[in-house]
Amino acid sequence: MIIDAHLHCTGREHTDEVLTALDDAEVDAAVLLAPFLSPPFQLNDPHSLRVANQHLANLVGGHEDRLIGFAVVNPLHEEAIDDLRHAIVDLGLRGLKLVPTGWYPYDERAHGIYESAALLGIPILFHSGIFIDGRSGRFCRPAFFEAVREHPDLRVTLAHLGWPWCDEANAVGVIDLINGVAPDESQFRFDISFGAPPVYRKSALNKALAVLTPELLQFGSDRFLPCSGEHIAEKIHEVDALFDDLELAPDARKRIMYGTAAAWLGIS
Numbered sequence: 001m002i003i004d005a006h007l008h009c010t011g012r013e014h015t016d017e018v019l020t021a022l023d024d025a026e027v028d029a030a031v032l033l034a035p036f037l038s039p040p041f042q043l044n045d046p047h048s049l050r051v052a053n054q055h056l057a058n059l060v061g062g063h064e065d066r067l068i069g070f071a072v073v074n075p076l077h078e079e080a081i082d083d084l085r086h087a088i089v090d091l092g093l094r095g096l097k098l099v100p101t102g103w104y105p106y107d108e109r110a111h112g113i114y115e116s117a118a119l120l121g122i123p124i125l126f127h128s129g130i131f132i133d134g135r136s137g138r139f140c141r142p143a144f145f146e147a148v149r150e151h152p153d154l155r156v157t158l159a160h161l162g163w164p165w166c167d168e169a170n171a172v173g174v175i176d177l178i179n180g181v182a183p184d185e186s187q188f189r190f191d192i193s194f195g196a197p198p199v200y201r202k203s204a205l206n207k208a209l210a211v212l213t214p215e216l217l218q219f220g221s222d223r224f225l226p227c228s229g230e231h232i233a234e235k236i237h238e239v240d241a242l243f244d245d246l247e248l249a250p251d252a253r254k255r256i257m258y259g260t261a262a263a264w265l266g267i268s
């Protein structure tokens with residue numbers, strides 16, 4: 001069983017081809033993110049994000065057993081809380097993706113969104129680490145996400161192991177383990193969609209496994225739809241090869257490929 005907990009929409013994909021790609025990649029369920037990086041969708045255009053969330057709702061409708069839609073909002077927009085509520089309550093989306101850019105994870109506006117997400121009982125996937133726009137990395141340092149702890153009911157994932165601040169990400173995530181919090185109850189888990197260039201991946205994963213344990217790690221391909229199943233499967237094979245290299249036990253692999261995300265999403 002495999003959950004791909006980080007798969008991007010662009011607005012150009014159709015339900016049938018997404019399901020076929022997942023079948024071909026042998027992925028059982030996927031977290032689909034509303035489009036925000038592909039024109040005409042932009043994080044700084046609230047109208048485009050509303051269209052993006054509606055597109056995603058249409059895409060996943062009727063296939064909620066396999067397609068888990070995550071809305072996107074920008075906390076800087078005045079209507080962001082209303083847009084989030086609409087996306088979850090009216091459109092039926094089931095989580096939230098946030099990219100800190102132009103705002104820090106501890107800003108007051110972000111706390112308003114966290115409060116709403118906690119009330120709605122939804123998980124949040126954060127981009128963390130350096131960002132592809134080459135301008136926003138400073139907003140996405142892992143330690144800044146400690147602000148989430150002011151909302152104890154929130155269960156969030158930090159993407160990319162916080163690359164290049166993987167040590168900082170491990171330090172944030174291990175706190176709950178030190179305090180004896182059960183992994184599924186931890187406020188933080190981390191996806192291993194790699195931000196790191198290949199030469200760093202083995203050591204980054206090795207340290208994350210040692211510090212966070214497989215219980216706080218989950219797989220995400222970070223691929224952009226529409227794409228073939230083969231394109232997604234390449235990412236699965238890439239992590240399989242690292243798991244082989246690190247001699248990871250079968251139970252640990254199952255946890256990373258399915259169990260951690262299933263518990264986070266409430267689909268176990």
Ligand SMILES: [Zn+2]
Pocket residue numbers: 006008222
């Ligand atoms: Zn991504």
